[in-house]
Amino acid sequence: MSIQSSTPMSTTDAQRTEAALRRLTPRWTTHVVHTIAKYGPEMRVSDVTRHFPALSQSYVSKRLATMSAAGLVARDGEFDRTAPYRLSSAARTLGPVYRALAQWSSDHIDRTPQGRYDRVEDALHRLQLADTTETVRLLSEHGSLRLTHLAERLGSPPQFAAVRLNRMQADGLVARTDNRHGAPYILTDAGRALGPVYTALQQWDHRHTAAAPRAVPAAERTLGSPAQSVRTAAALRRSPAPSALFSHAPVPQLRVPAGLTQAASPSRGR
Structure with missing residues (x-):
């Protein structure tokens, strides 16, 4: 092509x-995106883990945290460890x-x-x-x-x-x-x-x-409206x-x- x-x-x-x-490379990232897209729209760590018998729940939790930092998943309860994850718009596309x-x-x-x-x-x-x-x-x-x-x-x-x-x-x-x-x-x-x-x-x-959204430095804000x-x-x-x-x-x-x-x-x- x-x-x-x-x-x-x-x-x-x-x-x-x-x-x-x-952002997309860490192992199992692709599989987790596919799993949430197929069985979601929201899934808890325990729900995701059930689809990967070879992985421990702690490993899946760490992988989801990495994906969250990469902007691929999000959850509403930042401090609620049981809150479900959902795919971000970046992951959905x-x-x-x-x-x-x-x-x-x-x-x-x-x-x-x-x-x-x-x-x-x-x-x-x-x-x-x-x-x-x-x-x-x-x-x-x-x-x-x-x-x-x-x-x-x-x-x-x-x-x-x-x-x-x-x-x-x-x-x-x-x-x-x-x-x-x-x-x-x-x-x-x-x-x-x-x-x-x-x-x-x-x-x-x-x-x-x-x-x-782009953060505008204070110095830049003083240069124009x-x-x-x-x-x-x-x-x-x-x-x-x-x-x-x-x-x-x-x-x-x-x-x-x-x-x-x-x-x-x-x-x-x-």
């Missing part, structure tokens, strides 16, 4: 996308994000039969680590880059960038052009197919970040979110034979 856009993804966009991914992740995983990562929400959580786990989105952005823009050039653009020591690239190889997102020492990195088919996933994440993040500040903030919030990874003409990509990709990929560990 090709995505047309007049706005390229910037480094700031990549950072915001990774922040959105991290995760459908396009989950569908994009599940489709990407099914098409490019793991074609074995598995539950949709297991597939979504696996995809999130592959994409959420720091610098992964920026690395995908850089390789999409430049076509191929050596480790030292990637590390320089990421602002990371080469040894840290190497660890990230090894993980991305294991997760099927990047490969090396050949087995020579210092050979450049390129995106795999899976890495090049992430446009729809990033689009869905950016649109979801923009929708709910824009809806959140409240009405001017509100109008300016509203104009900024209406700015469209990038809808794809890049808008310029695609850089020709070297095709990596499947055998070479498998040979170059380290064994995957969690």
